[in-house]
Amino acid sequence: xxxxxxxxxxxxxxxxxxxxxxxxxxxxxxxxxxxxxxxxxxxxxxxxxxxxxxxxxxxxxxxxxxxxxxxxxxxxxxxxxxxxxxxxxxxxxxxxxxxxxxxxxxxxxxxxxxxxxxxxxxxxxxxxxxxxxxxxxxxxxxxxxxxxxxxxxxxxxxxxxxxxxxxxxxxxxxxxxxxxxxxxxxxxxxxxxxxxxxxxxxxxxxxxxxxxxxxxxxxxxxxxxxxxxxxxxxxxxxxxxxxxxxxxxxxxxxxxxxxxxxxxxxxxxxxxxxxxxxxxxxxxxxxxxxxxxxxxxxxxxxxxxxxxxxxxxxxxxxxxxxxxxxxxxxxxxxxxxxxxxxxxxxxxxxxxxxxxxxxxxxxxxxxxxxxxxxxxxxxxxxxxxxxxxxxxxxx
Amino acid sequence: xxxxxxxxxxxxxxxxxxxxxxxxxxxxxxxxxxxxxxxxxxxxxxxxxxxxxxxxxxxxxxxxxxxxxxxxxxxxxxxxxxxxxxxxxxxxxxxxxxxxxxxxxxxxxxxxxxxxxxxxxxxxxxxxxxxxxxxxxxxxxxxxxxxxxxxxxxxxxxxxxxxxxxxxxxxxxxxxxxxxxxxxxxxxxxxxxxxxxxxxxxxxxxxxxxxxxxxxxxxxxxxxxxxxxxxxxxxxxxxxxxxxxxxxxxxxxxxxxxxxxxxxxxxxxxxxxxxxxxxxxxxxxxxxxxxxxxxxxxxxxxxxxxxxxxxxxxxxxxxxxxxxxxxxxxxxxxxxxxxxxxxxxxxxxxxxxxxxxxxxxxxxxxxxxxxxxxxxxxxxxxxxxxxxxxxxxxxxxxxxxxxxxxxxxxxxxxxxxxxxxxxxxxxxxxxxxxxxxxxxxxxxxxxxxxxxx
Numbered sequence: 028x029x030x031x032x033x034x035x036x037x038x039x040x041x042x043x044x045x046x047x048x049x050x051x052x053x054x055x056x057x058x059x060x061x062x063x064x065x066x067x068x069x070x071x072x073x074x075x076x077x078x079x080x081x082x083x084x085x086x087x088x089x090x091x092x093x094x095x096x097x098x099x100x101x102x103x104x105x106x107x108x109x110x111x112x113x114x115x116x117x118x119x120x121x122x123x124x125x126x127x128x129x130x131x132x133x134x135x136x137x138x139x140x141x142x143x144x145x146x147x148x149x150x151x152x153x154x155x156x157x158x159x160x161x162x163x164x165x166x167x168x169x170x171x172x173x174x175x176x177x178x179x180x181x182x183x184x185x186x187x188x189x190x191x192x193x194x195x196x197x198x199x200x201x202x203x204x205x206x207x208x209x210x211x212x213x214x215x216x217x218x219x220x221x222x223x224x225x226x227x228x229x230x231x232x233x234x235x236x237x238x239x240x241x242x243x244x245x246x247x248x249x250x251x252x253x254x255x256x257x258x259x260x261x262x263x264x265x266x267x268x269x270x271x272x273x274x275x276x277x278x279x280x281x282x283x284x285x286x287x288x289x290x291x292x293x294x295x296x297x298x299x300x301x302x303x304x305x306x307x308x309x310x311x312x313x314x315x316x317x318x319x320x321x322x323x324x325x326x327x328x329x330x331x332x333x334x335x336x337x338x339x340x341x342x343x344x345x346x347x348x349x350x351x352x353x354x355x356x357x358x359x360x361x362x363x364x365x366x367x368x369x370x371x372x373x374x375x376x377x378x379x380x381x382x383x384x385x386x387x388x389x390x391x392x393x394x395x396x397x398x399x400x401x402x403x404x405x406x407x408x409x410x411x412x413x414x415x416x417x418x419x420x421x422x
Numbered sequence: 423x424x425x426x427x428x429x430x431x432x433x434x435x436x437x438x439x440x441x442x443x444x445x446x447x448x449x450x451x452x453x454x455x456x457x458x459x460x461x462x463x464x465x466x467x468x469x470x471x472x473x474x475x476x477x478x479x480x481x482x483x484x485x486x487x488x489x490x491x492x493x494x495x496x497x498x499x500x501x502x503x504x505x506x507x508x509x510x511x512x513x514x515x516x517x518x519x520x521x522x523x524x525x526x527x528x529x530x531x532x533x534x535x536x537x538x539x540x541x542x543x544x545x546x547x548x549x550x551x552x553x554x555x556x557x558x559x560x561x562x563x564x565x566x567x568x569x570x571x572x573x574x575x576x577x578x579x580x581x582x583x584x585x586x587x588x589x590x591x592x593x594x595x596x597x598x599x600x601x602x603x604x605x606x607x608x609x610x611x612x613x614x615x616x617x618x619x620x621x622x623x624x625x626x627x628x629x630x631x632x633x634x635x636x637x638x639x640x641x642x643x644x645x646x647x648x649x650x651x652x653x654x655x656x657x658x659x660x661x662x663x664x665x666x667x668x669x670x671x672x673x674x675x676x677x678x679x680x681x682x683x684x685x686x687x688x689x690x691x692x693x694x695x696x697x698x699x700x701x702x703x704x705x706x707x708x709x710x711x712x713x714x715x716x717x718x719x720x721x722x723x724x725x726x727x728x729x730x731x732x733x734x735x736x737x738x739x740x741x742x743x744x745x746x747x748x749x750x751x752x753x754x755x756x757x758x759x760x761x762x763x764x765x766x767x768x769x770x771x772x773x774x775x776x777x778x779x780x781x782x783x784x785x786x787x788x789x790x791x792x793x794x795x796x797x798x799x800x801x802x803x804x805x806x807x808x809x810x811x812x813x814x815x816x817x818x819x820x821x822x823x824x825x826x827x828x829x830x831x832x833x834x835x836x837x838x839x840x841x842x843x844x845x846x847x848x849x850x851x852x853x854x855x856x857x858x859x860x861x862x863x864x865x866x867x868x869x870x871x872x873x874x875x
Contacts (some may be wrong), residue, residue, distance in 0.1 A: 041786045049456060049460065049536060050460055050468075050469075050471065050475075051456075051459065051464075051475065051476065051479035051482075052479070053461045053471060053476075053481055054471055054472060054473050054474075054475040054476030055477075055479050056476070057471070057472075057473040057476055057477035058473040058474075058476035058477055058480070059476075059830070060465050061473055093477055093480065094473070094475065095477075095842075096472075096473070096474035096575070096578065096579065097842045097843075097845035097849070098579055098580075098581075098582070098811065098842065098846065099583075099811055099812045099814050099829075099838060099839075099842065099843055099846055100812065100838065100839040100842050100843075101812050101834055101835075101836055101837070101838060101839060102836050102837050102838060102840070102865070103784070103839065105783065105784055106781045106782065106783055107781065107782045108779065108780070108781050108782075108791075108801055108804070109727070109729075109779075109780055109781075109782065109801055109804075110779055110780075110798060110801040110802045111724060111726045111727065111728065111777070111778055111779075112724075112725050112728050112729075112732075112733075112775060112776055112777050112778070112782055113717070113723050113724030113725050113727055113776055113778075114723050114724060114776060115724050115778050115780075115790045116790060117778070117791060117792040117793060118789075118790060119788050119789070119790040120787060120788065120790070121724070121787075121788055122787055145808060147469075156874050159810070160671075170606075175550060177809070188724055216673050222864060241549055255661045309576065339850055406712060
């Protein structure tokens, strides 16, 4: 009998490999991949909520449920009968304790597991790529403004130049051409030599500045601010796809205007009325002080409930057109949770005028988190189609 | 693997054989806990890949981290049988587990349901399942992961819908009716025959095509694999592979109370009778035994489910005590859980164990119902009817290839969960490739049709 007991209790050859791979983990990964596909398919709805944005991190976490592999099941009855064991008399009534966990069973059977939630982490860059793909958003054109940024590029040849720029192949061709004529000198002469030439060329501005201007007057609720924040967040992501360096500036205003850093900006709340021109003037002031419109692309996004004071209309109009003259695009989102006034407000009118005047501008009424994607789509489509604010100078 | 355990294996085997157990040789193998867990998740040591196993794996991991489940052994019937023991078992646990495994081996060799299914599947299910896994891996390489996954989604969703009363390698239906009743001698045929005596009336052989299927077919895996209008051969192979594994799982599922009870009865008895086991190991093993067969979790007074180890163990103790071992062995051979519980779970035993029936309302209120032995039997068995699945039959294939499925709500007592059923139809539609119609009943009990696409 003993020789038959070859592998009794002894780890077999295969056993040494058991620790090295895991089929369970492989199928788990496939499950997670499927969840990701499902999340990706429903991305706009899932992450439109304001909670996904965690300050500055490059990933978002999305809570998801485990997928279920469906089988035919009977409808859940109103009253379910079962068998139990323990100290209980007929007529006893008690409330359900936590669901009993069945023991690990073989085969089909006890699959009534409790609910488990997964937190999946997504890279924001991936999400933005998927979104732009899914929503068929246009890629923005980096505008060549009256750019002062220049670069040297290689252009043409000359008979004179620095030794380091000697083009040997070209020079040799010249030699061969010349030697074809009867009686020509067989060796190189100065006339054969060709030097590469450089020329200056204008570079499209690869730098962008985005101004986010938020109305924090008393009429803007927390929810309004959160809506604006969500919208701003995705705008930044979209613009980042286009510009290698993107600066964001935050301006808040009531009847006065202040510049903020990002964390404070979304916390700030003010009281009092709304005078949009103060904010716009602040933006203009920052542009003049720190940026040269010829060297960078300027964007302005303004979020407000639209209740600008009537007496400010003229000032706001002139301040806005002063910015629009230099900006690639100016956008206005009207956040008015509950009231859907569809841009028929003071501020709404200002931007409508601007757009009518042929400037690159757009407006959108943002009433709910579901509208955020509509807004992003609206602005990016409008921006891509906007008339070039300045024709590129011919070199 | 603990030292010294191996010296006990043979002595336990001899003791078991003396006690009347008949079993094929069992190969024991110690494997890491992670591997034990995978066996529990897949049901077989090597099985086809599918993401739904990944879901079970996550739940299993969570349960293990919460300390809910500990697996000592998994045994696969066959000749020889394979038993996998957790490498973390101590000596006492391994002694107990060895005796337990021999109980299973005896059961698997002698129980008629097990034997019939093993005759179909062969005694080498472990190797067959590994072959299926390899075959599916090849299909993935040839046809791509997505297409294979679609076929597996459908096949595994129907894994309970097999008919183990039919042979595993089952013939297709006869294509023509054997005795077409339309050709009985009627007036017309008589006169026709009289007109021309040479033609001889019944000499014209008229065949009539049999309806498809000729009767409602509950073996959906087999039916789809054989009659899907546009299925590819590798997809059929996947359906048949899943079906074969279901044939193996069915007796495990349908005799769980008996089988676990029988193994628990024998490990307790062999341990009692084994005078060669040191005192301390014996005590540890008995402690382990009482953890396994305890009726309810230690901290609760009332359990809303029944531990099959406990119920089976208690029933076998009673049967052997009252009727003797030969009678118990006869029951073990001939019964499955349905006949076992209905015939052997008596009023006294149910009272002794404190079994009760309850009804749970959707708001979480639970009411203990009055005593009724027959109803109690059915409450214990309810989750086991029809492999734990609703009765759904293929009832007709229309001329355009549309598959009609019918849910037998009169037996199941209520209609299907519509949302899940729709998803299953979606899975199935991707391999059937023609429309599918499923008839069930709604809340009010009137007929309802689900269609895909």
